[in-house]
Amino acid sequence: MDVLAHYLWAYAIAAFAKIKQRKTMALFGVLPDFFSFGILMVAAVATGSFHPGKPELSSIPPYVSHLYDWTHSLAVFFAVFALVFLATKRWYLPLLGWAVHVLIDIPTHTSAFFPTPFLWPLSDYSFSGIAWSEPWFMLLNYPSLAFVYWHLAREHKKEKANANKHKK
Numbered sequence: 001m002d003v004l005a006h007y008l009w010a011y012a013i014a015a016f017a018k019i020k021q022r023k024t025m026a027l028f029g030v031l032p033d034f035f036s037f038g039i040l041m042v043a044a045v046a047t048g049s050f051h052p053g054k055p056e057l058s059s060i061p062p063y064v065s066h067l068y069d070w071t072h073s074l075a076v077f078f079a080v081f082a083l084v085f086l087a088t089k090r091w092y093l094p095l096l097g098w099a100v101h102v103l104i105d106i107p108t109h110t111s112a113f114f115p116t117p118f119l120w121p122l123s124d125y126s127f128s129g130i131a132w133s134e135p136w137f138m139l140l141n142y143p144s145l146a147f148v149y150w151h152l153a154r155e156h157k158k159e160k161a162n163a164n165k166h167k168k
Contacts, residue, residue, distance in 0.1 A: 001108045001132040005141055006030050009104060010097040012148045021094040028097030032071035032105075040064050054133070057113065065114075073120040074102050108132035 001009075010029025014022040040060065044050035070076055077099050084092045105116040107129035115126035130137060 001104050001141070003030050003033055005132075005145065006033065006101050006104065008145050008149075010100045012145070012152060013100055014094070014097070015152050017093075017096075019093045019096075025094040025097040025100075028095055029101045030097075032098060032101045035071045036064055036068040039067065054113070068114060069117045069120045071098075072102050072105060072116050072118065074099065074118045075120065075122050077102060108137070 006029045007026045011022050011026035014025040019025055040055075041050065077095075081092075081095055081099075084095060102116060102118050106118055106127050108131070109116050109126075109129055110131050111126060111128035113131070115128060117124070117126055119125050132138075132141070
């Protein structure tokens with residue numbers, strides 16, 4: 001899925017789950033792509049070799065695939081989530097944005113271009129879903145996000161009205 005949609009979905013899920021650090025969770029929702037493809041994009045811009053659009057697989061350096069394995073694995077996520085808990089004795093819920101990212105990517109990537117290695121390093125299995133870049137999917141995804149945010153705004157307005165009612 002595209003980076004903006006990852007941010008928006010992670011933020012919305014944080015809002016529904018009443019996680020206070022919503023922006024932080026949304027940031028964790030985009031970091032898996034930043035730490036794989038983002039590094040490639042920054043390097044391409046710095047060297048003047050950046051071209052918009054989907055790159056050819058043969059032009060992507062091996063380190064991107066390796067980083068992608070690490071950042072798109074639920075096994076790695078759970079290990080990090082557990083280590084953070086062991087170090088802090090608290091569940092750091094904004095980190096769930098990372099898991100949301102991976103869970104969204106599983107059905108929205110095909111085996112033709114960076115399938116989501118969600119079980120790596122335990123297994124090489126991946127699911128070949130639909131390409132998130134398909135126009136029909138984008139036309140479904142963003143109106144869905146608009147509906148979710150409309151609902152969140154409506155719920156926020158109700159909560160605010162109820163809070164004001166109880167103050168009186």
